Amino acid sequence: MGNKISKSNQSQNASILTPEQIQEYTEAFYIFDQAGDGEIEVASIWPMMSALGQCIPNTDLRRLMAYAKVKNTFSLKQFLKIQEMRLVEQKIKEKLVEAFKCYEVGGNFEETFDNIKNTLEEAQIDLSMGKFEELARETLEGEGDYRYEEFLKMVTNKVG
Template sequence: MEFGLTEEQVRVYTEAFNDMDKNHSGVLQPTELGVLMRSRGHTLSDEDMRDLAADRHGTVTLADFLQIMAKREQDVVLQQKLAQAFAVFDKDGSGFISVNAESDFRKQMTSLGSNPFTDEQFDNFLSEYRAEAASQHPAEQDGLVDYQEFIKLMLRKAP
């Protein structure tokens, strides 16, 4: 497995890259990469595009693209695993979990694992979610978080 991708994924992504590389230069411009990513069901933010332009001298090679796609595939798998884990705390299937002081979720996050959150660390992390989600959901008032949005924040924070 190259780049953490299956042989089939490497083949599909290589073909897609080569199809987009109309002049056979072996590189794509960031705008071409954006089109290619959307065709594969992924999007690149403006920030991603700036980072790519800065990091790769304005072009993206096949190896760069495979590395990007490997990261995206890993994110999808991680997002699915996190959603399954969070679903355990979503007793009523609403898409929201409680994060108040008595919640099972808070208790698990501050006690399990080799390096659990302290209450303060957990509250700091939640404050980031609350700041981002304030316009979409009043997490501060009801003590609930939309765990799909929470997962997105966690993935952005991951190294």
């Protein structure tokens, strides 16, 4: 097991995951690698994520299933890639919430749109001013408050 972990750390040089995260995910992965072949079954993802103190949304589970379509298993490399994507998406969502809160508190709409647009461009999501306004209107509650989660779902469904 020690060799597997050090090899995976070396192969993840360009990872956005910290070395500690890679180590933690790798150790959890190999605990669930019952056959010792470097792959785990998709069905093991729920208990593995629970052991890591995380829950996995259906979109992430679908990604894992897509990776594992032929054999119903996935490798450590595929699992680490999913974890990277989840981390990136979480950071994007956090940036969007902050940009949206500025608008709700009385910030300048154009400035807020620019902040959100920049965040979306980083995620390679194309959103025009018209589409942003449409999504913003659709997520308004009766009192003029925005439902951030609803807005994020509508915008980031292109990410997931």
